[in-house]
Amino acid sequence: MDAFNLAKQRYADLGVDVEKSLQTLAATPVSLQCWQGDDVGGFENAGGALTGGIAATGNYPGKARGPAELRADLDLALSLIPGSHRVNVHASYAELGGQKVDRDAYTIEHFAGWVDWAKQRGLGLDFNPTCFSHPLSADGFTLSHHDEAVRKFWIRHGIACRKIAGEMGRRLGKTVITNFWMPDGFKDTPVNRRAYRERMEQSLDEIFAVAIDQQCNRDALESKLFGVGFESCTIGSHEFYMGYTMKNKKVLCLDAGHFHPTETLADKISSVLQFLPEILLHVSRGVRWDSDHVVALDDQTRALMEEIVRGDYLSRVHIGMDFFDASINRIMAWVIGARNTQKALLLALIEPRDRLRKLEAEGDYSTRLALLEEAKSLPFGAIWDEFCRRNNTPVGVAWIPTVKDYEKKVLSARK
Template sequence: MKKDAQIEANYQVAKEKYASVGVDTDKALNQLQNISLSLHCWQTDDVTGFENAGGSLTGGIQATGNYPGKARTIAEVRQDIEKVKSLLGGDHRLSLHAIYGDFGGQKVDRDQIEPKHFQSWIDWAKANSMKLDFNSSSFSHPKSGDQSLSHRDKGIRDFWIEHTIRSRRIADEMGKQQGDKACHNLWVHDGMKDVAVDRLLYRQNLKDSLDKIFANKFENVKDAVECKLFGTGLESFTVGSHEFYMGYAVQNGLMATLDLGHFHPTEEIYDKISSLLLYTDELLLHVSRPVRWDSDHVVILNESVTMLAQEIIRANALGRVNIGLDYFDASINRIGAYVVGARATQKAFLMAMLEPIAKLREYEANEQYFQRLALLEECKALPWADVFDYFCLKNNVAVGVDFISEIEAYEKEVTGKR
């Protein structure tokens, strides 16, 4: 109780300091409370899923590390996510890939998946006050190869078209039952290791496949398409580039998915937000941390994530941006990685909400650029961490470093025994 009192006292001091620059911390806390991150189920098991026991990743992606305690069953994935949820303030969503179906030990190929294979997930999510999002899975399958929806073979394309249509139907059922639209994200790894000659052909094939996939609209789905710079083993050519999907999304009224790791190493996605929002109603984000490139390291409170959150808040776009996490680090405690990344993302948005935006806009409009820069710099020293601690206290979750010992105990009692 003494610690709680200190947290509350620190918050009152912070509240006064922010008020002195025109910021209402209570309003910022209410905003943060309403941000629902879409947690990525694949951090628990290194993107293995439950389609094939012991299956390995193919198709331009790779999880590195072999830290003990990986989830091996649906029950263990759910148990781990419940633990993560208990360490995060606010209400959050869960993003599933198609390979995480509850197949009951039966072999169900990807062009045969149905809503019934995810009904137990829907029921579990309801019981845990979570909502679901969904992703089609084009990788790690005998028919993946180097291309899927862009393949020269019509039979291969048709297989993946059917899979993706069924994935959207599953997302629609999720959205219907939870009373809130489910985001469906489409990413395919399609590309080539070395020089490609018929680039236009592959992109025509991909566009034709997408046209067939999106021919039917689903009432309870928010559709998104995700670009990439290149995939591991497919370094020279990616069919679904940023330009390809940006054009397709704008032309067809879909969301573009922006992943922090899917662009050139010196390219920041925050600057794309305001441009895309002029032409699309909503965006989907995959918050990750690239090191050199798309290595999907755990999100930390670095400049990229901070600038991303700032741009969304400054553009008053919270209601138009769907925020998902996307990293899979198997080199450290997976639950710890999950929580560090999620809390870092929350911290970035809180810091952005605590900016004295009205005063900053006034300075900018008056061409008072020294004053704008000075105020931005001074804001970095304001006690945002005390506001975040109070947010955690109000949500009855671990404050500060206290979550470390909780995860250590969970490892000793649960994951360490797997």
């Protein structure tokens, strides 16, 4: 506690209200992606191959093999992450009870287990149509497919998912963000991009024509630069979805791994929020390409959170994670990624913003730079440790033995 009070005073000397910052952090949920726990396998077809430009690399033992194991692993991860939580579920995690049900016929009952689990724990849920790893997406196209029958199937799937999400939101009393990502694209250079994008727009229009209560569900669209096997053209590019969301008042999803390595995602936030009421942010870490590495407390992650806080955008940004690393302990991946996301947000919240803004407005860029650099050596760690204590989660590395014990007693028994 002495370390915290000393740190708190250091920040107060620069005009920072640490207590207010901790309250804001506690009230800002991070949505954990369910697919980290089983390498995007889902419950439809155990052991089925991933398609649609997605690849989970590694074979670390102990991945979840079904809903009970996946939710137990999430329970452990959530107990080690301070603050507010949500869980993001893909449609392929439907619980079908041994019945053969295709994705266009899913209903809320196939996700009742997720809703009951979330309600018991006070969690919010988010949702995603699964437009990959399916016979009707095998050639790489879904909503932009040239075959009308294939398009209609995916349109029905999209409508079904929005209805499911709306009912999830109603039952939980928490708005669900339903994020659409379609892998549609070409390995080699196409000659008629226009036709595919016209069909994509028409399909989305049909899906969104079905009215869903905005208090229960809001729709997001996620762009991607390229995918494995879709290197030359992605139909749902950044510009396509930016235009579509602005035209149709939808939520734009920005994924940290879905842009060119030399692009600065943080710079896009203030640009799109100038014209959109809200965005969805997928925090990830691309290494040379969209490789979905576990979130690190790196410059990119810090820059994202700094931009959100500096621009007073926190109430307009939904924060979730999107990575799947099968090369390390999957529960550790969740905890590392979520805690780093929160650490980056806390660092942004306790930045001496008012003083920095004043210096910038006065044109004193020298002192602004000096203060930014000096702030990097302030005792942030003591503030983070106090946040963990107040939320009854382990401080520092104390959480690691808990996961290693679970691995020894539970994960090692999974074959």
